[in-house]
Structures are given as C-alpha cells and as structure tokens.
Amino acid sequence: MTASELIVTKKLTKQYPIGGNFFTALREVDLCIDQCEFTGIVGPSGSGKTTLLNIIGALDAPTNGNAKVLGSEIGKMNHVEAAKLRNQYLGFIFQTYNLLPVYNVFENVEFPLLLQHIESSKRVDMVNKALEWVGLSEKAKSKPAQLSGGESQRVAIARAIVKQPKIVLADEPTANLDAQNSHHILKTMVTLNEELGTTFVFSTHDEKVISYLRRKIKLSDGEIVDDTIVN
Numbered sequence: 001m002t003a004s005e006l007i008v009t010k011k012l013t014k015q016y017p018i019g020g021n022f023f024t025a026l027r028e029v030d031l032c033i034d035q036c037e038f039t040g041i042v043g044p045s046g047s048g049k050t051t052l053l054n055i056i057g058a059l060d061a062p063t064n065g066n067a068k069v070l071g072s073e074i075g076k077m078n079h080v081e082a083a084k085l086r087n088q089y090l091g092f093i094f095q096t097y098n099l100l101p102v103y104n105v106f107e108n109v110e111f112p113l114l115l116q117h118i119e120s121s122k123r124v125d126m127v128n129k130a131l132e133w134v135g136l137s138e139k140a141k142s143k144p145a146q147l148s149g150g151e152s153q154r155v156a157i158a159r160a161i162v163k164q165p166k167i168v169l170a171d172e173p174t175a176n177l178d179a180q181n182s183h184h185i186l187k188t189m190v191t192l193n194e195e196l197g198t199t200f201v202f203s204t205h206d207e208k209v210i211s212y213l214r215r216k217i218k219l220s221d222g223e224i225v226d227d228t229i230v231n
C-alpha cells in the first residue's frame with residue numbers, strides 16, 4: 001500500500017446470513033482507490049454497492065478477505081477504532097439524508113465537530129464555511145422538515161464535508177433529487193475535489209452522476225466486471 005492509496009480491498013467478500021443459509025453480496029473484490037479520485041461504484045440495484053461503501057466506511061465488516069482504509073484494516077478494528085476512523089477521516093452521505101429532525105440546519109452540520117471536541121468559535125467558522133459551499137447559509141436556522149429534498153441533501157453534504165475529511169462516501173446521493181439539484185450538488189463536489197483534494201467515492205446508477213465521474217467501477221452480482229478511467 002503506497003501513501004496515495006487510500007482504499008485497498010483484497011478478495012473482499014461479504015455474506016449475509018438468510019434463513020440458515022448465506023447470501024454472497026460481495027465476492028472477492030480487489031480494488032484500489034487513490035487520493036483525489038472522483039470515482040463511482042456503478043451497477044444495478046442489488047449489485048452490492050451499498051454493502052461495499054458500508055465496509056469502506058467502517059460501518060460493517062468483511063466476512064472474508066480484507067479492506068484497508070488509510071492503512072487501517074476494517075475487519076480488525078473494534079467499535080471505538082472504527083468510530084475514530086469515521087469521525088476523523090470519513091464523511092458519509094446517505095441516500096435518505098439521515099438528518100436529525102429536532103436540530104436545525106446549523107446544528108445538524110455542527111454535529112460531527114462536536115464528536116471531535118472542536119472548540120466553539122472554530123466550529124462556528126467551519127459550519128458557516130460548509131453551508132457556504134452548498135449554498136445554504138440563509139437556511140441555517142431552518143429545521144429539516146422545512147427544507148426541500150434538494151436542500152436536505154445539501155445539508156447532508158455540508159455535514160459530510162464540514163470537517164474537510166480525506167474521503168467522502170456518497171451512497172446514491174442524487175436518488176431523491178431533480179435534475180437541477182443533482183447538477184448543482186455534483187458541481188459542488190467537483191469543486192471540493194479540485195480545491196481541497198477530497199477523495200469522492202459514489203455509489204450510483206444515475207446517468208447524471210455517472211457523467212461527472214472520472215472512474216467507473218462496475219459491479220454486477222457482487223463482482224467487479226469493469227473498471228474504466230474516463231477522460
């Protein structure tokens with residue numbers, strides 16, 4: 001593993017127990033993702049995209065083989081180590097936003113910084129900057145229920161990038177957005193990738209997202225069937 005290799009999987013296999021048997025969601029996946037990539041895991045529903053992102057994001061562990069993220073082996077971490085990796089280095093954008101309904105936009109974006117015990121005045125600066133990135137400064141005091149789908153997803157993006165993580169994992173981030181909002185969000189992500197060097201890994205089957213990717217890793221039934229660099 002070289003310094004620029006942020007994510008490396010070797011024969012990564014994930015099986016889910018179902019009814020006394022096993023379903024293989026990922027089968028011996030070998031993958032290497034470098035710093036500054038803007039990469040998508042593409043493939044139809046059920047092909048294993050979320051399973052792969054969840055393991056890379058230390059939310060789940062492999063059944064066999066291994067996944068190393070920033071040099072740490074996911075399957076060998078305890079819960080505290082996994083949480084530390086997530087808090088310090090990873091930002092996760094979920095398909096369904098996962099915003100905290102009782103908190104306003106500012107507080108939702110601030111949440112990862114509280115986990116890192118960052119001091120108050122610095123937190124305010126970082127949250128304001130993240131809200132500027134996604135164009136939501138005026139909505140800082142709104143509650144999630146008062147936002148459109150596109151605005152909610154932009155809050156989720158701000159929350160994922162507020163600590164300027166090394167890696168952002170985005171699981172079908174445009175699934176609930178219209179075309180205009182999708183393009184706005186993708187352009188924001190491209191800017192972050194170019195200006196901050198943030199590595200992005202998407203899961204998607206949305207052609208709009210695919211048109212922005214610089215690398216497409218195609219999954220089918222839990223196996224990589226194609227891996228293409230796009231110019």
Ligand SMILES: Nc1ncnc2c1ncn2[C@@H]1O[C@H](COP(=O)(O)OP(=O)(O)O)[C@@H](O)[C@H]1O
Nearest residue numbers: 016018023025044045046047048049050051052
């Ligand atoms: N917790 C689980 N238990 C059993 N099967 C699961 C579980 N999670 C996912 N699967 C199965 O694994 C396969 C891959 O799922 P997933 O990674 O969510 O695919 P995708 O994100 O590409 O739609 C699917 O067939 C799904 O039904």
Ligand SMILES: [Mg+2]
Nearest residue numbers: 049050051203
């Ligand atoms: Mg999925």
